[in-house]
Structures are given as structure tokens and as C-alpha cells.
Amino acid sequence: MVCYNVLYCDVFKYLELMNSIAVFCGSNFGHMPEYLQLTKILATELVNRNIRLIYGGGAVGLMGAIADEVLLLGGEVIGVLPEKLAGAEIAHKGLTELHVVKTMHERKALMAELSDAFIALPGGIGTLEEIIEVFTWTQLGFHQKPCGLLNINGFYDKLNSFLLDMSKNGFLSEYHFKTLLINEDPADLLNELENQKIIYQPKWIK
16 A cells, blocks of 8 residues: 555554565675674564565675575565676576566665565665665655664664764654664564554654
8 A cells, every 4th residue: 555645644554464575785794793693583584474575686695695595494585686787697596586677776666666664784885775765765655664774783873873863953853763663683673664653744844
């Protein structure tokens, strides 16, 4: 369900059940073993809850690891990859389904369309850009899909502090700040996403 007339959105819980979650994460592994460990735990949680993984389609880094783990456990994985990156031979060859699109814009739009919620794991500037974009769409009322950060080893502490400062300085409402969920435990974060209620509020602060 999408509320196209955002000025008259009613209060509702967007999801009765989460069938698909987009996970944004690094194409590298990072320096701490906890990044990979918690990525695999999240994969297990997704499969146990019968939630399909939507991700960037790569076979490298945390991206490849979460796809591999979900597939190993019998879950479904849908990848979305731009032609340029598929041509660089980083495309995962064993996915349930792989969509190859022309541009990064098409990639992000299709991932958003296929997903009921969004999670960012540790990653680089691409991961940051992806989660902030879909969080912005929630703020603007283009969708009512919850967004969360899996805060492994405090990876997103500084981002959370920056967003808090943004809110305190009048550029992000307190309500919208609080809609971006942050948790260090995969199961707890999924529970919060499943119970998240998105209520449209205009972003302009008076």
C-alpha cells in the first residue's frame, strides 16, 4: 500500500507481514570479524522469518556473504545490479533471481519497489547513500517503509549523533529522526521494523 496523496495520509501500520527486506552493505568485509559474524546472524534471522533478501547483486564483501548465507540456509535472494558492475564480473551467479539494470538510479528504484523495509549494515559511501535516500523518501511521504541501521560495534554511532545534531539545529524533525531505527542486535532490529508505524508528518519545521 502506498499513500499517493501524502497530505491526507492516515495513520496505519504499513506492513502486516514483511515479505522482503532490502539490505544495503559493503562490497568489502571491513577490518572487524564482527561485521561478518553479525551479517550471517541477520541472514539466519531472515530465513527463519521467511523474509526474502533484496540486495545489490554482488558476490563480494558483506554483500556476497549475506547472499551466500541466505542461500545456504534455503532462503530466497533477489539481486539488482547495474550493467557496468555485472560486466566487472562481481555479479553473484547463484541467486534465486538477478535483475541487471542500466543505471544506479534504476537499481535503487527497483530495490525499493521490491522491498517492504530497509536495513543498512556497515559499508562505505554507497551503503550510506542508499539508506539515506530511502530514509528521505520516508520523510517525504513517498513510501511508508521502515528503515533501520544494524549498528555493529557502534559503526553508526557517529551518524546517529550527526542526525541528532541536525535535529537539534532545526533541520530534521524529532519525529523523523526517531523513525530511523538503530539497533546492534539483528533479531531486535527486525522486531522493531516489523512493529514500526510510519505516520506522515510534513518535514518543514515551524
